[in-house]
Amino acid sequence: MDANNSDAFYKKLKDQLADTSVWPAKYMYKFIVPSLPEKVDKISKIFDGLGAIIENKVSSKGTYTSISIRVTMSSPEAVIDKYKEVGEIEGVISL
Numbered sequence: 001m002d003a004n005n006s007d008a009f010y011k012k013l014k015d016q017l018a019d020t021s022v023w024p025a026k027y028m029y030k031f032i033v034p035s036l037p038e039k040v041d042k043i044s045k046i047f048d049g050l051g052a053i054i055e056n057k058v059s060s061k062g063t064y065t066s067i068s069i070r071v072t073m074s075s076p077e078a079v080i081d082k083y084k085e086v087g088e089i090e091g092v093i094s095l
Contacts (some may be wrong), residue, residue: 003049013076014080016077023026023074023076026037027071028069029082029094030068030094030095031086032064032066032092033067034091035059039090039091040067043086046085047082051068052070052071053069055067
């Protein structure tokens with residue numbers, strides 16, 4: 001995603017989150033990542049100290065891992081900041 005599309009996407013997401021939730025609020029992140037321990041660990045570390053509940057599920061062929069993270073976030077901006085942090089990890093797909 002190029003910078004302009006990324007900015008527009010995050011602006012729209014921020015507006016939707018602000019309109020649909022009272023903050024702080026529980027939020028669920030979902031990511032798909034190649035099943036490499038270092039990539040899965042990097043994502044988990046991004047949410048360290050937040051009281052997140054993290055569930056990993058490896059695909060039937062073992063190629064990919066689905067990561068679901070439930071955590072209370074303080075604001076729409078905090079949600080987006082985490083998406084951006086995770087987005088810097090190569091090969092991650094945010095759902």
